[in-house]
Amino acid sequence: MIPKNQSAIDINALFRKRIGMQVENITFESLSNILEKTAENIPFENLCIIENRTSNITKESLIEKILVKNEGGLCYELNLILYFFLKENGFDAALIGGVIYNNDIKKYQKLGRTHVVILVTYKEQKYLIDTGFGGNLPLKPVPLTEESVSSKNGEFRVKRVNGEYGDYVFEMRLKHRDTDWKIGYAFDTKKSISDLSEINMIQKIIAEHKDSPFNKSPLITRLTGGGNLILTNNSFTQRTEGVVSKETIDSMKFKELLKQHFGM
Missing domain, CATH: 3.30.2140.20 (Arylamine N-acetyltransferase fold)
Incomplete structure (x- = not known):
């Protein structure tokens, strides 16, 4: 129950x-x-x-x-x-x-x-x-x-x-x-x-499950006031009022962004 x-x-x-x-x-x-x-x-x-x-x-x-x-x-x-x-x-x-x-x-x-x-x-x-x-x-x-x-x-x-x-x-x-x-x-x-x-x-x-989209690589996302943030193991994407910016990252940057933007 x-x-x-x-x-x-x-x-x-x-x-x-x-x-x-x-x-x-x-x-x-x-x-x-x-x-x-x-x-x-x-x-x-x-x-x-x-x-x-x-x-x-x-x-x-x-x-x-x-x-x-x-x-x-x-x-x-x-x-x-x-x-x-x-x-x-x-x-x-x-x-x-x-x-x-x-x-x-x-x-x-x-x-x-x-x-x-x-x-x-x-x-x-x-x-x-x-x-x-x-x-x-x-x-x-x-x-x-x-x-x-x-x-x-x-x-x-x-x-x-x-x-x-x-x-x-x-x-x-x-x-x-x-x-x-x-x-x-x-x-x-x-x-x-x-x-x-x-x-x-x-x-x-x-x-x-082999078809699960969530057991292959890390994905962290949350909404913001004007869009959302998406962090993966090799990229960081920011959407703000329809404007998209995306940068390629490494493992060190991943940990930095994870703490900075997601508090983890």
Whole structure:
């Protein structure tokens, strides 16, 4: 089972400190601000997998990794820690598995439901919340009504489908990057994640599967006020208001940039 009330005080205080938010009462209207601050302060990164130091995921291990040691994580870590925070603040939230779509080859990935996202129900309406999709974050709750929402990162919507991989599809049109809508992933609202063993299985697939995009080389990214930063083992890319600068780096520069821009 996914634990509910353990470490409530720790996660409340530490999560707010990690993202720089001191608001006492968290409401549905607060979520956009929370999502922006989370995207700008907690990086999407795969260093645990690359460095072969993954461990069993528990509520306590996530608090230690992300909120105490100030590391980041992949979707199943970032959205899980946010899920715990939202539950502690009284939200009706559930975890759902999604299947990522590869727009380059126009096919869904072979890894299965390895993208973990959150569904929040508010006033009888369901909303998708995702803080674990790299630079493709909506930064707002997205209603499951096909209505698009806009943020500084672009436009986003969720469409109802009758597909092989689920009953809804998340679509995006990123600011300064996309002219047409692109599929992000499909998900099935009838198949929620109810046990941490499912999260740990997802981590195992991401860490070991030959088709996993996250077990080949390091990737660290986070959003900024006007764009995003992307660090790999051989390059550092900065996007600011549509302007892209990219530099080639070595291992020493990698460590320097990792600390300077990501606090790791």
